[in-house]
Amino acid sequence: MKRYKILSCIIAVLTVMGACKKEEAYLEKSDSKENAVVYVSRKANAQKIIVYPAKDTVVSYDFGASFAAVGLPLNNITVRFKIDDKAFDSVNVVRTSQNLTPYSKLPESAYTISALDVTISSGAITSNLASLKYNSKNLDPNKVYMLPISIVDASGYKINPSLKTMFITTVKYKAPEILADRTGWALSASSTQAGDGSLASVIDGDLATFWHSQYSPTVLPYPHWIQVDMLTLTNVTSISMAPRNNNNTGFTKFNLKGSIDGSVWTDLLTAKAMDPNLKALQNYELDAPTKVRFLKLEMTEGPQDYTHLAEFQVFKVK
Structure with a gap:
């Protein structure tokens, strides 16, 4: 027992000495x-x-x-x-x-x-x-x-x-956004397939309804477009879109243009990607709030010549 205590003391002393040397190295x-x-x-x-x-x-x-x-x-x-x-x-x-x-x-x-x-x-x-x-x-x-x-x-x-x-x-300042009221908005499109969806469906708040571009009697190819007249100047900050929920052949690339008078257009979003497999609203933020009355969604690419869209929303700041 006595030898064990002596050995333990020696180990303890050596450990302390080693620690001191290590500490001295860091202070040297x-x-x-x-x-x-x-x-x-x-x-x-x-x-x-x-x-x-x-x-x-x-x-x-x-x-x-x-x-x-x-x-x-x-x-x-x-x-x-x-x-x-x-x-x-x-x-x-x-x-x-x-x-x-x-x-x-x-x-x-x-x-x-x-x-x-x-x-x-x-x-x-x-x-x-x-x-x-x-x-x-x-x-x-x-x-x-x-x-x-x-x-x-x-x-x-x-x-x-x-x-x-x-x-x-x-970090870019982002003002509190509100969903723009779509009541009374006027819509037009490059084409609409009769009997298969309607243009008004993109602003009805129902993801189960949709607009479809023409595919019969002939298929009209890209680009397709939808134009929205919001009736008053709106300080737009972002848009949200949802693809058709029972089909994934919709557009995959798009541009968004804005206009005050419907004649002179400004690029708001360019070559943005849309995922037709994601059956939910997809949000796209503008670089800065922009006051426009008209918006034009230009759909430029997709797996088929035709396309479709379930919902189109606009967010704004006051």
Whole structure:
């Protein structure tokens, strides 16, 4: 028993000594760059700028850099940031491929940055902070903005590639929407198949009814269209559509145009995808609320030459 206690004491002492040595290693200053990285502080990695409600006041937040290694830096580390145009373009290429609205670059007139150089001091793991200040009165609440700021140099230390950029973004303001009243709306179409659905079915609120383009005595090919007269100027924010619920041969691509007078048309949505297999309302948001009286749904592609539609809804803001 006595020997067991002595052995236990020895193991305990060795464990404490090992822990002390490990702790000392993490506290030791070194100028070695092996296995050491510099990165954007996690807190600043994804910042959101508030653009609504607009306030005529300057808003500020801070950002900086951090150091990671076994040990602490022996010398000061100067970390240089820059506005990263290449990252901006790369993100927009991806957004465009996903049919998302590309970011606008945060305008230089809307913000100031106190410095693009910060310093991680000897023996520290975080830098001093730089400040970005902006005024939301200088920003359009209907746009989505982005400003990527990347580390480009860290006194020879490796920069973590996945944490080198701070993406400052805005979220487009979305006003509370209401479903537009469809009472009395006037409809027209490129064609309607007699005896198989009706044009009025697309605004009757019943997903079981539908409109069908002409397929007899001859099939009329794409493009097909439906035009809606909402009778008054309407500040349109989005539309919702539902395909025919007992058939999946409807259109798969469409455009949406808007007009104030029914003569001059503006593109509101272009080359959007519609899923004829999803038997529910599918929503499509405009880039910004747009005042129009007339809407024209242009159906451009589908598995058959004909097409059909169960429901067409419009959402608006006052």
